[in-house]
Amino acid sequence: MSGQRKSMLSGGIAKQALKDSFMKLNPAVMMKNPVMFVVEVGTFVVLLMVLFPSYFHTEGRIGFNLTVFLILLFTVLFANFAEALAEGRGKAQADTLKKSKKDTTANKMVGGEIKVVSSAELRKGDVVIVSQGEMIPGDGEVIEGLASVDESAITGESAPVIKEAGGDFSSVTGGTRVVSDEIKVMIKSDPGESFLDRMISLVEGAARQKTPNEIALNTLLTTLTLIFLIVVVTLAPIAKYFGISLDIPVLISLLVCLIPTTIGGLLSAIGIAGMDRVTQFNVLAMSGKAVEASGDINTIILDKTGTITFGNRMASQFIPVGDADYEETAYWAAVSSVKDETPEGRSVLELVKKQSMEVHPEAAAGEFIEFKAETRMSGIDLTDGRHVRKGAVDAVKRWVQAQGGSIPADLDMESDKIASEGGTPLAVAVDSRIYGLIHLKDTVKPGMKERFDQLRQMGIKTIMCTGDNPLTAATIAREAGVDDFIAESKPEDKIAVIRREQAEGKLVAMTGDGTNDAPALAQADVGLAMNSGTAAAKEAANMVDLDSDPTKIIEVVAIGKQLLMTRGALTTFSIANDVAKYFAIIPAMFMAAIPEMNVLNVMKLGSPLSAILSALIFNAVIIPLLIPLAMKGVAYKPISSSRLLSRNLLIFGLGGVIAPFIGIKLIDLVVHLWI
Ligand SMILES: Nc1ncnc2c1ncn2[C@@H]1O[C@H](COP(=O)(O)OP(=O)(O)OP(=O)(O)O)[C@@H](O)[C@H]1O
Numbered sequence: 001m002s003g004q005r006k007s008m009l010s011g012g013i014a015k016q017a018l019k020d021s022f023m024k025l026n027p028a029v030m031m032k033n034p035v036m037f038v039v040e041v042g043t044f045v046v047l048l049m050v051l052f053p054s055y056f057h058t059e060g061r062i063g064f065n066l067t068v069f070l071i072l073l074f075t076v077l078f079a080n081f082a083e084a085l086a087e088g089r090g091k092a093q094a095d096t097l098k099k100s101k102k103d104t105t106a107n108k109m110v111g112g113e114i115k116v117v118s119s120a121e122l123r124k125g126d127v128v129i130v131s132q133g134e135m136i137p138g139d140g141e142v143i144e145g146l147a148s149v150d151e152s153a154i155t156g157e158s159a160p161v162i163k164e165a166g167g168d169f170s171s172v173t174g175g176t177r178v179v180s181d182e183i184k185v186m187i188k189s190d191p192g193e194s195f196l197d198r199m200i201s202l203v204e205g206a207a208r209q210k211t212p213n214e215i216a217l218n219t220l221l222t223t224l225t226l227i228f229l230i231v232v233v234t235l236a237p238i239a240k241y242f243g244i245s246l247d248i249p250v251l252i253s254l255l256v257c258l259i260p261t262t263i264g265g266l267l268s269a270i271g272i273a274g275m276d277r278v279t280q281f282n283v284l285a286m287s288g289k290a291v292e293a294s295g296d297i298n299t300i301i302l303d304k305t306g307t308i309t310f311g312n313r314m315a316s317q318f319i320p321v322g323d324a325d326y327e328e329t330a331y332w333a334a335v336s337s338v339k340d341e342t343p344e345g346r347s348v349l350e351l352v353k354k355q356s357m358e359v360h361p362e363a364a365a366g367e368f369i370e371f372k373a374e375t376r377m378s379g380i381d382l383t384d385g386r387h388v389r390k391g392a393v394d395a396v397k398r399w400v401q402a403q404g405g406s407i408p409a410d411l412d413m414e415s416d417k418i419a420s421e422g423g424t425p426l427a428v429a430v431d432s433r434i435y436g437l438i439h440l441k442d443t444v445k446p447g448m449k450e451r452f453d454q455l456r457q458m459g460i461k462t463i464m465c466t467g468d469n470p471l472t473a474a475t476i477a478r479e480a481g482v483d484d485f486i487a488e489s490k491p492e493d494k495i496a497v498i499r500r501e502q503a504e505g506k507l508v509a510m511t512g513d514g515t516n517d518a519p520a521l522a523q524a525d526v527g528l529a530m531n532s533g534t535a536a537a538k539e540a541a542n543m544v545d546l547d548s549d550p551t552k553i554i555e556v557v558a559i560g561k562q563l564l565m566t567r568g569a570l571t572t573f574s575i576a577n578d579v580a581k582y583f584a585i586i587p588a589m590f591m592a593a594i595p596e597m598n599v600l601n602v603m604k605l606g607s608p609l610s611a612i613l614s615a616l617i618f619n620a621v622i623i624p625l626l627i628p629l630a631m632k633g634v635a636y637k638p639i640s641s642s643r644l645l646s647r648n649l650l651i652f653g654l655g656g657v658i659a660p661f662i663g664i665k666l667i668d669l670v671v672h673l674w675i
């Protein structure tokens with residue numbers, strides 16, 4: 001996806017943006033941007049003076065007024081172009097996505113039979129069969145089977161992913177293709193509400209709303225504009241007192257130079273480009289607010305399994321405890337896992353098979369007890385009345401004790417041994433007797449320590465929240481270098497941690513993929529759901545990572561920070577610029593009548609008229625010159641925010657004051673040749 005989109009930026013998008021810049025001249029559209037609207041009104045007034053010079057008695061100044069009109073028009077067009085360019089990429093991407101949203105046929109299950117219907121007819125709750133080579137007709141969850149699915153239409157990633165019933169990898173997206181095997185899918189969205197629909201309207205910008213930060217800044221800019229409007233209007237009588245007559249185009253030029261046109265012209269482009277940068281990282285942000293919030297995050301909550309570790313926890317060994325023997329332990333571990341579809345459950349069966357043992361299906365007849373994050377156990381209630389369980393050691397211990405059983409003396413020692421190596425011990429029990437342990441092995445992903453170091457430098461605290469036991473948690477936490485961890489946590493504990501941090505006034509981000517993560521994802525200020533995760537998680541979150549890489553929250557935070565910094569930097573630059581322009585124009589205008597003004601005339605510009613035109617030209621061209629910066633964002637390094645602030649003030653504040661002096665002087669040298 002990103003490759004495709006980059007190439008489109010050069011040609012088609014620029015051309016379209018050029019067209020859009022003129023369309024956006026419509027006053028009804030311009031009004032949303034008060035600073036640029038004032039410029040547009042000024043442009044119109046000057047145009048009238050050019051068109052009807054005799055009415056305004058400006059016959060002698062047609063050349064000058066026409067020049068002012070053209071520069072003003074370009075100022076507005078440049079600002080429109082910035083916004084249109086920023087919107088362009090998203091629109092192009094939306095077009096690509098729309099192509100993959102063609103109607104397909106679906107094999108719908110109706111009363112045990114298969115009926116071929118159009119995908120547009122599918123509703124929530126319908127069940128469809130999708131076989132090799134077919135397009136998945138709508139968003140849903142796999143309820144039977146396992147298949148590899150090509151999701152490149154959405155993620156841009158060509159390697160197929162495995163989708164299977166049960167667990168956190170069961171959700172499928174309409175418009176993706178089954179490349180092998182067959183799955184039964186329950187549809188989870190009504191027409192027009194699919195993930196692809198949402199994605200299209202997001203990248204298209206149709207759902208874009210101004211963020212609270214943008215609104216606040218806009219208010220500030222509008223206020224500044226009003227103040228300068230009053231200043232300029234009152235300037236005319238003052239000038240008259242000194243015997244200088246300032247005509248209207250000059251006053252309008254002065255006004256446009258003084259109001260914050262640079263940031264006013266680039267503000268919405270900065271916001272759109274920020275969201276677009278997130279999209280280029282294959283993360284879908286549901287709102288600009290979410291992207292901005294990620295720039296201010298203080299705390300990140302991550303889960304352990306699958307985020308910090310690879311997550312394919314595999315059974316590696318059985319350890320009998322008490323007077324149980326190895327075969328018994330392995331046997332009951334297998335019985336408890338016969339119907340357990342989780343990777344952990346399947347790995348138990350694989351290990352048993354590898355050790356050439358066997359569990360007869362009849363030996364495991366009964367009611368399956370599915371793994372739940374709340375109970376942290378799974379198992380089976382056999383038809384002969386026996387209850388078999390495996391699960392987190394503390395959970396199984398409590399379950400056994402509740403039935404009057406006792407705990408084998410060596411259980412804790414053996415389970416601590418596994419945990420201190422970073423492994424996950426699962427206890428295996430039948431009714432009131434614990435037989436032994438399963439050693440689940442998992443590995444910390446490489447480079448985690450560096451990632452967390454980076455976050456620490458950004459001033460962000462990381463908390464690992466895991467359902468695993470405290471010893472395993474501590475081992476992994478140390479190995480990965482997170483700041484803090486919470487063990488044996490249930491879904492509601494994750495929410496509690498988030499609320500606790502929020503109560504201290506902190507902004508919290510959280511990544512997750514399971515249905516049981518959904519409430520916490522919704523509670524967090526930034527909830528990043530994995531695309532591989534369940535529909536519930538994706539709906540609750542305000543961002544979805546199409547690559548399902550939970551550590552991508554780090555890039556999202558960096559992009560958010562970059563967005564806030566870019567906006568701050570260009571605001572500083574813009575206002576500093578305007579102050580400098582003041583020194584260019586005012587002395588030039590009043591010099592003739594008030595010789596004392598000459599001390600302010602540090603720039604020694606050619607003539608009052610060339611000073612005004614030069615300042616106005618500088619004011620216009622600075623907008624396109626800054627478009628690349630607005631789109632790319634200012635460079636971000638993970639250093640403390642106070643150091644960042646002082647660095648940016650130096651570059652953009654001081655730079656903003658100095659640049660116009662040099663720029664206007666250079667332009668004046670050329671302009672003065674003509675007038
Ligand atoms: N299939 C299973 N059957 C029985 N118990 C399991 C199974 N899978 C995990 N457990 C136990 O339940 C605990 C909680 O699992 P859960 O998936 O909620 O959290 P986790 O994977 O350990 O941690 P994280 O929140 O970091 O993903 C695990 O630590 C493990 O002890």
Ligand SMILES: [K+]
Pocket residue numbers: 256257258259260261262578619
């Ligand atoms: K300006």
Ligand SMILES: [Mg+2]
Pocket residue numbers: 303305
């Ligand atoms: Mg988990």
